[in-house]
Amino acid sequence: MSIVEATVEIPSQLESNVFGQFDEHVKKIEKTLNVTVIARDGTIKILGSAQASKKAADILTQLRRLAEAGNIITAQNVDYALALSFEDKESAIVEIDQDIICHTINGKVIKPKTLGQKEYVDAMRKSMITFGIGPAGTGKTYLAMAMAIQAFKNDEVGRIILTRPAIEAGEKLGFLPGDLQSKVDPYLRPLYDALYQIMGPESFQKNMEKGLIEVAPLAYMRGRTLDNAYIILDEAQNTTPAQMKMFLTRIGFGSKVVITGDMTQKDLPSGTQSGLDVAVKVLKKVEEIAFCTLTSKDVVRHPLVQKIVQAYEEYEKKQRPEKAPRDRNTYAGKRRGGSR
DSSP: OOOEEEEEEOOHHHHHHHHOGGGHHHHHHHHHHTOEEEEETTEEEEEEOHHHHHHHHHHHHHHHHHHHTTOOOOHHHHHHHHHHHTTTOTTHHHHHHTOOOEEOTTOOEEOOOSHHHHHHHHHHHHOSEEEEEOOTTSOHHHHHHHHHHHHHHTTSSSEEEEEEOOOOSSSOGGGSSSSHHHHHHHHHHHHHHHHHHHHOHHHHHHHHHTTSEEEEEGGGGTTOOBOSEEEEEOSGGGSOHHHHHHHHTTBOTTOEEEEEEOTTOOOSOTTOOOHHHHHHHHHTTOTTEEEEEOOGGGOOSOHHHHHHHHHHHHHHHHHSOOOOOOOHHHHHHHHHHHTO
16 A cells, blocks of 8 residues: 655644644544554644545544534544544535534534434425424524524514423323422423523523513424414424324424433333324425434534434344244135135
């Protein structure tokens, strides 16, 4: 294998950000692509095979552009850039970074971090109803909340309605202390947490008191018509087909709907069909309804979460029983034997 040299210019003030603490980012690139990276006076030399050195140069260029935009380069950025490089899509990481949805109360920028998340955000912008389906940590609910709050701030909708089915996950709702609101609040807590982080407690409470933001169990949606609202149904895998149909038929004029769920984390009683499963089959050809499937590649929590999701996916694949091929002759013989 012939050794090829590639070069990238990275200003000295950005070098520590791009390289990471103790050069951890560069070491990961070197190990993954089997290249050697040498930094001298703002010029980065990369030694390796023609293909590997080009990939490494492209990745470092994209990381430099992220740093120039004011981002702190994380291990997650490097991992995702490496993953995209094997699909020849490493340039997409900068395009994704430029899609800013809104800012939190502390000024933190909320934006998609993966191609899957970018497609999800674009679908929410274009479609009246969007299904976001994927494992934990892929940002399904958080991005939907950010889109809802931004639409509310821009006066595109008059209110935000957030709902979840109050399904027990190994615990009995009736045994929890307090009144009905106290019993269902734990199921809605993740929605409150996201609202506090993006809007701030004061703004949230003020709009809540005015009825402009509503966080309620799915059962409270029955019999209503939801006009001019941004509606998010979270944990939709825990709905029954009847509940899902009831929810979808509540939608009125001027509303947008996002339905999120994880097919692998159902808390329904054994033998009960998920309303999300049925909706995907029934509505997949209906116009103005988008289906976005996020995968373990789109997990944006701690890198360990991505490994956990992947491990469970592999385990569940192995657990699925393979259908044995049917022997037609044997089957026919049994039928003939039984009819005698």
